[in-house]
Amino acid sequence: MKHHTINLIVGFFFLIAFSVGPFSSSAEALEIRQLTSPKGIKLWFVKDTNLPIIQMRFLWRGGAANFDPGLIRFLSTMLDEGAGDLDATTFQTRKEDYGIKLSFSAEKDSFSGSLSTLSKHKDEAFSLLALAVNKPRFADTPLERMRQALMAGHRRSASDSGTIASETWWQNTLAGHAYGNAVRGTPEFTQKVTQGMLRKAHRQLFAQDNLIISVVGDIEETDLLSQIDKIFAELPVKNSLQQIKPFSTSDGSFVFVDFPGPQTEIIFGHIGIPFNDPDYYPALVVNHILGGGGFSARLMTEIREKRGLVYSVYSYLNEIGSLPVWMGRMGTSHKNVEEALTVLHVELQRMREDGPTEIELKNAKNYIMGSYALGFDSGRKIASKMLTAQYFGLPPSHFEKRNSYIEAVTLEDARRVARRLLKPDQLIITAVGQKATSE
């Protein structure tokens, strides 16, 4: 068995970062261990015995975009609907009898799972997970039941203006490319999914070389490693996913979808800056000042606080596989759509041309650095942070260094990157609502 330990990552760093104050912090340090199981499965682990629970998060690279749209969402509903020698009802009964939480989720570029269990029921929990991962049955009766549930999901999506706006935005931005398709696919496709299609997708996607795992909780390391082998070491070493074709995004456009209701739901955005780009952190700071968290962002101030046009407006950087995007959303009364969009354009242009002020930059950096610790105050959050870091190929020491990247952003960087990031003339907008009628 080979494993090495990187000490003091979470706690130590924060103790240093927050050492000035009226009383010194007595927070405990948690260490992140980078482990490799006897059969070669890698994972990150934080032992936390404060609560008698274990939380595991795992993710396969490769998602809805590597398959026919809708297939992977269907797959995500079927893994706990009977596996190995347990039929659906027996599997689910065992899960609930022990208070185990197990769920799977499909995204455009990933397929992830989450297991929470009381540590005293860990053997039952891990053996159920091993069955779900390795031996899902895809039996006819539960398959038809999940098909009906997914069809209901399609009906709900079709009656939600927010979902319509978002799906239209992606389709419109990536016309014809797999990243543009909704993860849920179409009702027509959901009707056609067969056991054979699910089996094939499961075989292609679930492998060792595209798998990442993080675990937080009350379990001994040696026990965990042998459990991990039972769950994941039987999977094929290499995945056989279809590769995703190169994409191109559309030029600026405005698409309007007529839909009844009191508000128009608006999604706006364009291509962004990827996480591995040297300009990523300046872009993060610029976006924070423009439309990121809190009430002091420019879009919030101008559109909500000064004009009362919306309840909520925000923007963010996102990444789907190899596609970085910058996007945002707001909802406003039909009569205010034009004014809200005008203010949005003015603010994008202003940020692009002048960048942030020195004070805005300082405040934003303070917030982004100071709030970083808030993402580590529960086992669930730590597990998810560790999954994200692995997804981007970062070492655990990233958590120590990350704030120094924010600290290093200069006003010049922010101005330059604002110009690179924001392209108001290439904005892709979808609006779902009703055209304002003049009164």
Place this chain on the structure above:
Amino acid sequence: MLLRLSFRFSGRPFYILLMIMSIALSACSQSRDNPQNIKTDTLPNGLEIVVITDKRAPVITHMVWYKAGATDDPDGKSGIAHYFEHLMFKGTNTLASGEFSEKIAMMGGSENAFTSHDYTAYFQRISSDRLGEVMKLEADRMTNLVFVEAEALSEQDVVLEERASRTDSSPLALLGEKLRHVLHKPSPYARPIIGWRHEIEKLNVEDAKDFYKRFYAPDNAILVVAGDADMPEVKKLAARYYGAIPPANKPKNQLIKADNLSAPETIYMQDVRTRQPVMQRIYRLPVWNRDNAKSFAALELLIEILSSGTTGRLYQSLIVNEKIAVGVGGWADTMRRAHGEAVVYISPSDTTHIDSNIALLDEEIKKLKTEQVTLQELERAKTKTLADTLYAQDSQFAQARIYGSLMSIGLTIEDVGRWTQDIEAVSAADILKAANLYLDASQSITGLLTPPLDAPNKIKSGSEKAEAPTS
């Protein structure tokens, strides 16, 4: 599916938190194994203090809970508690409008607030060495808020947009409003937290000032600090910042109970936006007190057995066996200032199966009233409920929210602790009793939301008595 309103950080503000108590309540108790991490105290001016120590990360959640919510809105001024919550983010006599939020952000803190029928709460999540600074800011707006007409007017537009976005855009939310309007009359629970649109439009700064003077004072508030903090430091800082604020010594509002319904009611609602039909039933419950706490614990397990997960009776009956539904769920919200609710919902597979779903729901409820649940069902419900309390302890924010919400309606730490024991002690006979006691059809209302249906169909169009008052 329909009823989860999650907390959304990262710049996606939420103002009303509809506490979904099936989640929150099932998580409402610290395990008896480590109650020593929770301490309470009271300042001379009446401010109650709760500290929930969790030192895994050097951050804290600081909350102030006011025992005032939408039930305290004066008649004809529904929405004032919530609108006022928005105004708390404006200026004080030493801070300009928006400066509160700027200062919190500069310290790396997240903040927000939420209003329910029973309470209003304000919180910051921040590095633990900033506790004194956030207390200073929160104490300042407890007593020094300044009202500026123009800001208040613009905020009224924001609230109207919030109503449009959360309620008017959602047929399901509109159905919930209609159901509660009938079920809880004339109690203030009959009004939506955010208020009726025509009443929000007429609110003014004077209403807000009155609400502030009456309810925002240390003797009507609870300070909750969770995370990397201990009682001695918290109390010292609280005394420094909150201790100087005088109590208001105002009487509490009298609880107005709902009138009994003469018969079960049904409300039919059709909406062009709806594609997936929904049926929702709400049973109105008696007011929580220490005498009925044990039977309410039995009710919570009953609702779990009926409607939770894939092993629940409704899932097995309607979805697995009969295949006439695509989703079911439910929760019991027993701990409120006045009437609680037990709620069950069903998503029928299509509109032709609505009647058969309701018939089977009634059959399952009848069974619960006449036959004891199995031992396996009882044990499973207890295990799931108690496991959920442990999962909830992973989050300092959830812990702070649970204790704040329950203490703001008058429960003590001991009441909350006893809840776990009550759950463990429930027998199958208790559940049978609770079913007969609380699932009283005559005090229930059923709502049906469908797409527009053809005229000959027996589903009627919207019922007048469900309309909001218009003047």
